[in-house]
Amino acid sequence: MSHPGPYLFPVASLSGHAPSGAWDEMTGTTGKVRPLWSGLARAMEHWTAEERATLSESADHLLEDLGATYNIYSDAGGSGRPWRIDPLPLLIDAQEWNKVATGLGQRMRLLEMVLTDLYGPQKLLEEGLVPPDLVHANPHFLTNLRGIVPVGGRYLATVGFDLIRGDDGRWRILRDHTRLPGGLGQTLENRSVTTNVLQAEFETSRVAGITPFFELEREMLLSMSHERTQVPHMVLLTPGFRHPSYFEHAYKARVLGIPLVEPADLTVRERRLFLKTLSGLRRVDVLVCRLDDDSVDPLEFWTMGGGGVPGLAEVWRSGNVALANAPGTGFAATMALMPFLPGICRKWLGEDLKLPFVETWWLGQTPIREKVLADLQRYIIFPAFGPGQPVRCSSLGSNGRKLWLATLESRPHDFVVQRDITPSLAPVLDKGSFHSQPVIWRSFCLQSTDGPVTLRGGLGIVAKDGILLNEYSGAELTAKDVWVPDETSVTSEGPAIRLEGHQIARDPTGAEVPSRMAEHLFWVGRYAERIELATRLLRTTVKRLGGELTASRRAQRDACFALLRGLEILPPEATTLPPQPLPVLARLVHNPSAPHGLPSLIRPLLWNAASARDRLSDDTWRLFNRLEDLLHSDNSHPTASALVQTLDNLVLHLAAFAGMQAENMTRGHGWRFLEIGRRIERSLGVLSLLASAPDTGSPECPVLEPLLETCDSTMTYRRRHFSRPRWDSVAELLFSDPSNPRAAAAQARILSTQCETLPGDPQMGLLPRIREHVAALVQATSPSPDGIPDASGFVKRASAFEELSDLLTQHYFSHSVRRVY
Structure with missing residues (x-):
């Protein structure tokens, strides 16, 4: 039954309400609940204090029982930093999702074209669409991998995008995650938790299912392999259980139905990759890699400790294994590349970017630098290529501002600035109380043979005490499930993936154990x-x-x-x-x-x-x-x-x-x-x-x-x-x-x-x-x-x-x- 009119949510029940100018996901400026949120808002109003506390505790217990943390193994040598889940989902309108999905699909195609060109003919540099300094000074651009044609014909298999909604209500790209698009396993686990604790609300909202996306992902990975075998052998490579995202790696491997392996489980023989099993060496056709580029192969990318699989890059170079995502794809996530994407899109695709991004500038260009430095307090400073803490310029004192101005003038190529915008706020249930806190939506796309497919949902990320994810990556974060209503089909799958040459059958080696x-x-x-x-x-x-x-x-x-x-x-x-x-x-x-x-x-x-x-x-x-x-x-x-x-x-x-x-x-x-x-x-x-x-x-x-x-x-x-x-x-x-x-x-x-x-x-x-x-x-x-x-x-x-x-x-x-x- 539809609600007879605009629903007025008791705004006073939300502590930390939206500051002036911030978009509120659930309510408008007058306190009226947006139609999409009306059902959940009614439920929230009628929950007693005991029911609210029970919801939070139930969600925490479900995650704790499954060991769902960034690294729960502090007793075994890990850092032990768990993630929390907010039982309240982030709701995204179906029509709004369609627009975002179209924009993300275009962006994924564009990033694939950029990588294919820069690791190939480099027409972007020839035509002046990308500055040479941005490419050759970037440690994420791996020059030793130039000329390689990836097995399966694509660099990007799955990509994550962080989106933020501005005060005008439009979603914008905040970050691209191309090398290690983490969060998919976490997304599925969040859905499992919310459907348990909010079962009635989930069914009433007719939320689109996300399981088909993972089935498509598995088929897409199979399609990347050689025609050598009837059922290609795939593995997921993790750095090990001490890695902060190990739980997600393990969960993702179980969802995909493939072995979870560590570098020591793999060996290279005669330019081919093998998994060490109890029965001997089993050839690997597709490798879902969760190692950083500098940890993939110590023979190509030596790091302190020399981790990774020696010879893996040569196996990939020889066309004997498909890697998802390919080494070197981290370049596409460089923030310094973002301001050049609109020009590339117009020149190569003949169209404008369908999804805007948060205003971002690389300071290696003099006109841009002069304009930005004159209005620096409106931006956040980020390292252009390497790791480092971002700096919010509006929080700098007089001396700090002078020091940064001098630094940016002396080393402009090393920095990127991004407009400091206020993200939208969403309701959060924390210890039995409602709060409004900033939220970021991480959405995911996979590259099928019919084009990009976007997940109908995603991972909502809430920063504790109003601290934004993009400012403090080490902050303790709370995750949200993302609900996208689907009036036509709760299991809409998007474009199907056709596997030519692969017959989906039982894998005779499925019982093998590394x-x-x-x-x-x-x-x-x-x-x-x-x-x-x-x-x-x-x-x-x-x-x-x-x-x-x-x-x-x-x-x-x-x-x-x-x-x-x-x-x-x-x-x-x-x-x-x-x-x-x-x-x-x-x-x-x-x-x-x-x-x-x-x-x-x-x-x-x-x-x-x-x-x-x-x-x-x-x-x-x-x-x-x-x-x-x-x-x-x-x-x-x-x-x-x-x-x-x-x-x-x-x-x-x-x-x-x-x-x-x-x-x-x-x-x-x-x-x-x-x-x-x-x-x-x-x-x-x-x-x-x-x-x-x-x-x-x-x-x-x-x-x-x-x-x-x-x-x-x-x-x-x-x-x-x-x-x-x-x-x-x-x-x-x-x-x-x-x-x-x-x-x-x-x-x-x-x-x-x-x-x-x-x-x-x-x-x-x-x-x-x-x-x-x-x-x-x-x-x-x-x-x-x-x-x-x-x-x-x-x-x-x-x-x-x-x-x-x-x-x-x-x-x-x-x-x-x-x-x-």
């Missing part, structure tokens, strides 16, 4: 099992600190501490029981600085899980996100019962991860190596416990009940033996009983089964030796006429399991033997 990814999953399994054993042993120990301290209970407590020393959870030099054992155990549970405590074990688990992020489900990642929170405590003197409760919760979370691995993960090689890592570590754990057990010759051996409890085998023992625990029976149950899932024998048999299905030629490399070694492990853990081994025998068998780990590492995680297909 070697590095398999190694990280292998260590995820090992650390998860190591943490579980330590948690169970600490819980067993804490339980023996309370209650009536009889001689038997005191002996069991001492035995538990001996086991902790044997597993090196306590330092080996701690040979005596501490006078106050509870604070020592609490430190192992809660203190991140404890060298062998649980927090120290969780950090490498998260590090490896982060590196394998795109192989883990969202539910699994939610569990990992909460592990450290379980161990966080504000209580400096926790009680024994509080410690036991914390350890109980941790055991349940680890059991949930094991259940997800067993029930939800596809039985591919990634799962297989995670399982192998878990089984090797469980074997090592139980063998270390048995080797560390004190006083095993005593009839009343105090370590037996803690051993059974730690290995979750108490009930099994009681059902089998109607007597108090005896060493030979306990050791048999934990060592050589293949029916006990905690026994070393059971792990050896599972390893034997898994090693039979390891990838690769069974006669190649170390595989024959691996299989022989596993068979020997099965034999060494089977019941023997000689009885149960002594402590040195347990240590010997533990060393054999470690040797298996080393053999797998040598064969699968390093590619010393060439296997190409």
Whole structure:
């Protein structure tokens, strides 16, 4: 039902309302809500304070559960700067979007033409449409890549555009993002959040879907490849999990359905690019590159540390791989190029720019410089080519203004100025209150065979406390979903992409796992099992600190501490029981600085899980996100019962991860190596416990009940033996009983089964030796006429399991033997 008339939103409810002259996205100057916003405004008016707070909290929790941040892995060495999402969307009128989409499509075609010319015949320089200084002094123009014809025939696959609305209501280009157009993965995640927290409003607004754009993007990338294969092999190259945008890279790879790889996963052989997989070297046809130009290839662009893939530029130069976007495309995003685009557009396309841009000038031209310097307070100064902080001239004092005038006169070619305009303001819900804050709209285009296609939506960016994105790139930002109503079809796709020569079919190599990814999953399994054993042993120990301290209970407590020393959870030099054992155990549970405590074990688990992020489900990642929170405590003197409760919760979370691995993960090689890592570590754990057990010759051996409890085998023992625990029976149950899932024998048999299905030629490399070694492990853990081994025998068998780990590492995680297909 349409609203009967103009809706008046209670402007007083918006703190920080628009300053004089600023365009308000939701309301006009009289406070009347614009028709596009009427439905959302009615909902906003009727939300209670509790509902508003719940919306913000729900959005934050959804992102937190998925680990959606600029870099959440501070515990694993990252910077830990999360993004926030405002539940209130930015609404864009459908007709207005059509005009913007037309202008962005024209701009994308124009930028493609500029790059094609400057890296080719350079007619722009010949005709004087672009100054030579702007090109040759620009570090983003890579002269060593001139003359290359990109595979697929295009430099730009996807481009991002930052748009800002001025006080006249027109959208203008603020920035072009041509080299690394970040934000698409974030856009899809924002849509997922807003459709959950504002489900009714989303359906009522008939918002156009954005999923088809990502399907088109995948098809477009496929179309860039050679005709060499039926289904081209694509990968997404990320700098690694410490990169601020790693979450987006991982999310984007999952959306596109392609492997997420790091430079170490790739290698160049005979001018061809290969992915190191468990089965050998797999040729790569299309590379979605998220590395800066100076990090792509250390042989072409040497930087401190020499990161990247050696030889990648030569592979691209030879036409053996398609890169999206191509190296050197960062030149098209140079702000100094913007004032020359209108002339190029008129000369080459015979038309004016359909979408204006914020007034921008390169100061390398004398007439322009003189005009700008006479009115400098109206501009913001930016470095023309390199990084650096922008300077708002209106905020400069007298001395600062003089210094900058002198600098601009002495080095004019190094600077660009852009008109300081007031952006539009949109409503923001922050901590249960409405605010009006500046907003920038990042829209995206992809280059299809039928021309540019613009996303019906995008990423809204709100700067905290009114700080603009273009002024302070390090500011903490809030993201918005962008809703574009579509009255005709909520899933309008735009021009279709025709894939000539490519039949969309199931990729037979889709189950392949990069070697590095398999190694990280292998260590995820090992650390998860190591943490579980330590948690169970600490819980067993804490339980023996309370209650009536009889001689038997005191002996069991001492035995538990001996086991902790044997597993090196306590330092080996701690040979005596501490006078106050509870604070020592609490430190192992809660203190991140404890060298062998649980927090120290969780950090490498998260590090490896982060590196394998795109192989883990969202539910699994939610569990990992909460592990450290379980161990966080504000209580400096926790009680024994509080410690036991914390350890109980941790055991349940680890059991949930094991259940997800067993029930939800596809039985591919990634799962297989995670399982192998878990089984090797469980074997090592139980063998270390048995080797560390004190006083095993005593009839009343105090370590037996803690051993059974730690290995979750108490009930099994009681059902089998109607007597108090005896060493030979306990050791048999934990060592050589293949029916006990905690026994070393059971792990050896599972390893034997898994090693039979390891990838690769069974006669190649170390595989024959691996299989022989596993068979020997099965034999060494089977019941023997000689009885149960002594402590040195347990240590010997533990060393054999470690040797298996080393053999797998040598064969699968390093590619010393060439296997190409």
